[in-house]
Structures are given as C-alpha cells and as structure tokens.
Amino acid sequence: MSCELTQSVLHGYLDGELDAARAADFERHLISCPQCASALETQETLRTSIQQAGLYERAPSTLRRKIESQYGVPAAVTPMRVKAGVRPSSWQWLAVAAALFLAVFLGWRLIPGLGANRAQVELASAIVDAHLRSLQPGHLEDVVSTDQHTVKPWFDGKVNFAPPVRDFAGDGFPLEGGRLDVVEGREVAVLVYGRRKHVINVFVWPMSEADTSPQSGSQLGYNWISWRKAGMEMYAVSDVSPADLDALRKLLSE
Amino acid sequence: MSPGGEGEELDVLDSQERERFEQLVLPHLDAAFNLARWILRGRNDAEDVAQEAMLRAFRFFRGFHGGDVRAWLLQIVRNSCYTWLEKNRPMELNTEFDEELYPQPGVTPESLAIAGDNRERLTRALEGLPPRSREVLVLRELEGCSYKEIAAITSMPIGTVMSALARARQRLERALTQANPVRNQEANREL
Numbered sequence: 001m002s003c004e005l006t007q008s009v010l011h012g013y014l015d016g017e018l019d020a021a022r023a024a025d026f027e028r029h030l031i032s033c034p035q036c037a038s039a040l041e042t043q044e045t046l047r048t049s050i051q052q053a054g055l056y057e058r059a060p061s062t063l064r065r066k067i068e069s070q071y072g073v074p075a076a077v078t079p080m081r082v083k084a085g086v087r088p089s090s091w092q093w094l095a096v097a098a099a100l101f102l103a104v105f106l107g108w109r110l111i112p113g114l115g116a117n118r119a120q121v122e123l124a125s126a127i128v129d130a131h132l133r134s135l136q137p138g139h140l141e142d143v144v145s146t147d148q149h150t151v152k153p154w155f156d157g158k159v160n161f162a163p164p165v166r167d168f169a170g171d172g173f174p175l176e177g178g179r180l181d182v183v184e185g186r187e188v189a190v191l192v193y194g195r196r197k198h199v200i201n202v203f204v205w206p207m208s209e210a211d212t213s214p215q216s217g218s219q220l221g222y223n224w225i226s227w228r229k230a231g232m233e234m235y236a237v238s239d240v241s242p243a244d245l246d247a248l249r250k251l252l253s254e
Numbered sequence: 255m256s257p258g259g260e261g262e263e264l265d266v267l268d269s270q271e272r273e274r275f276e277q278l279v280l281p282h283l284d285a286a287f288n289l290a291r292w293i294l295r296g297r298n299d300a301e302d303v304a305q306e307a308m309l310r311a312f313r314f315f316r317g318f319h320g321g322d323v324r325a326w327l328l329q330i331v332r333n334s335c336y337t338w339l340e341k342n343r344p345m346e347l348n349t350e351f352d353e354e355l356y357p358q359p360g361v362t363p364e365s366l367a368i369a370g371d372n373r374e375r376l377t378r379a380l381e382g383l384p385p386r387s388r389e390v391l392v393l394r395e396l397e398g399c400s401y402k403e404i405a406a407i408t409s410m411p412i413g414t415v416m417s418a419l420a421r422a423r424q425r426l427e428r429a430l431t432q433a434n435p436v437r438n439q440e441a442n443r444e445l
Contacts, residue, residue, distance in 0.1 A: 011420045015394065017401050043423060046430075050395045053373040055380070059287035063301050067283055071312050072276045099269065172398075196398065216281065243285055243324050244398055 005029060006039045014043050016172065051197060056241065120215065126184050128219045131201045131237040134190070140199065141177030141192055151178045155189055163189040163204040164232065168251045173200070193248060200238035200248060207233045214249055216242055229253050267315060275315050278323045285324055285397055286331045292392040293335040295381045307334040325403045332389065332407055349384050379429035387422035394419055
C-alpha cells in the first residue's frame, strides 16, 4: 500500500538533488505510482505556500547598524590601535592619517544619501519599480525562451550592445527569457531568470567606467545587487534571498 | 571611538582582513538572523544570538580559508543558538514531535493549499516542530541551501539530509492540516 520512495527519493527529486539517472528513474516510477505522484503534488503545494508566505525574516536595522559599526571597515577606526599611555611615534600617526583617509573615503562611498550613493539609491528605486512593473501579467518577457541561442540574437538590432545571455539551469537559475525596458530614460536589456518559482530580473546596460565590487540593498521587500563588469552595469532584483542574488551575480561574472 | 578595552579585544584583524570580513561575511547577516529567529522562535533572542555569533565569526575569521562562507557563518550561528537554548530553555532541546498528537490527516494538495495560505498558521506550525526539523526546513526552503550545505551547517552526514527533510516535511504537513479549524473542529480543544 505505501511506497517507501514517498519518504525518501521523492524529496531528493523535489529538491533537485538527484543525479540525472536517478531523477529519470524516479520520473518513470511516478507514472506507475499514484501515491508518489500525489505526494509530490502535495509537497510542491507546501513549498509554494512556504515561499509565498514571506517567512524569511531579515535582520532588523538596529542589528545591522550595530554589526556594521563593530565589524565593518570602521568609520573612525584608529584610536584603538594606539595603546593608552604610549606616545604614538610619527609613523603611527601616519597610519592613523591613512586610516582616517580610507575611512572617510569608504564612508563617502557607503553611507546612503552621501555623494554618489544617493544617485545609486534613486537608481535602485527605479530598478525595483521596473521589476514590479514586469511582474504585471504579460509584462515579464518579450522573448520567452530557455534557450540562450534564441534570446541572444533577439537582442541584436534592438539594443546597440550585446548583453551577456547565458543559461544557468544547471546551477538552479534557468534562463526564462528577455525583454527591453527603459530605466531613468536609458534603454536597458533585461534577462529574466527563474529561481524556484521566483523571478529574477537582471538589468544590463553598457557603461564606460571601471569594474566595481558588488553593492546591494533592499527596497519594498525586494533585494537588489549591482556591479560593473567588462563595460556593463548590471542590477539583479528579486524577492529571493540576497545570497541567491549573489550566487547569480557570481555566475554572470564568470 | 570605541571605549577602552573592548576595542583592543576586537582588534584581532588587520584592516585588510576587516575589509574581507565586511565583503564576505556581512552580506549574510540576514541569513544569520533568519536562522537564529527560527531556531529560537523569537526576534529579540535572535538579535542577541546573531550578534554574538557575528562576534565569534569575527574572531574565527582568520581560520576561514575560502569555501562556502554562508555555510561557515550559519554553522557558527546554529551552534550559538543551541548553546543559548541549552543555557536558557533546555526543555526545548528535548521536545519530540508527538506523532500521536498529529494523526496522519489524509492530506490533499487542496487542503494543504488552504491551510498554507495563511502566514500565521504556517508560522505556528513551523514553530511547533522540534528545532532539528525546523532548522532543516528553514535552511532548505527559506535559505535555499543545498543538501551539501545543510550537512555542513548541521554537522549531519550528507546521506541523512534527505530523510531528515522528508520527516520534517511530513511533520509540517500534519501540524498544518491539524491546526486548520475548517478541516478539523477538534483543533479548538486547545490544551
């Protein structure tokens, strides 16, 4: 009556953890085992419920500030290097000065609302808005294909640059399509990836500045991560975890 | 900036390493907090323990030589949570899921969809599971960890991750449909 695979292999299949041969075996088994077929449907429903319920709880901003001020590159590091009661020698002062300079420089780069960062926050809002727009029915993709060889040529002649179109289905980020969008008056290419029933939009446009390390943030409950690489600026936005976004960034940067 | 001794104590990483710590570890603060919140079942305790775990991570960071930084951090968070539970709420570590209390309800996708369509009910059902069932579900479904990562974080042999998840999911299913008053009037008989 009861099939033992329901409590074992079915879960490996559901989680994409079986190798190709075992997955194919299980798919054959599903055809002839109503119990597993129904249990799989139940499990998929459960997973959807969990993911749609928004159970992920982000660190409160009080904690984030505390941690960043304690362990991040310090905003005003230095006095702690100078031991009390010991007169600092001149090279130490030099180090202090260098560290202060670094701290001010990093502060200027990292503290929201300062310098270049304000523009970035505005840009991130525009990107999150565009992400929300794309989730309206019928707005997500102009070209629907999981085949990078279909999506890539589709962009030819529509934008005057070549966005890096690659499928990462093997890494859990299947390519689902692409579209054109306009963000802050600039024409951008958008690559659409799936992540376990969630949508990730990757906005791409050309720029001439140097590569940067990733910056990330969240707005309205959506996470974004941005980086510059090889003449392209990219923003990935989604409701998946920041770690997932970072994983996709790494794949796209390879 | 920082008062006396505390600064001295924390000053174990040079600025280059601090920068590496900031770039590699701090992006996973949400993951750290989320795991602590679900193991401890409360935001306030999670905030304290996540903070303590970050301190430990900071101290151990020299010993981290590449690899999966999220799994490395979450392992520290998890250990901090269990240490905290042992000290403050040891009873919880021994809670077993009473299969008798949750008879197999003959779950259908429809009944589950109705029951799961409620954040509060899902939260309650999840919090009702023993911590070790809860953590694998959180790592898999909320954090999107692979079996390999779950094994590393929980110090479980990789071969048992699948069955641990199977058990946890079955328990969640039961707790969820059992706590559904539409399907089961007996749920009103609260303890």
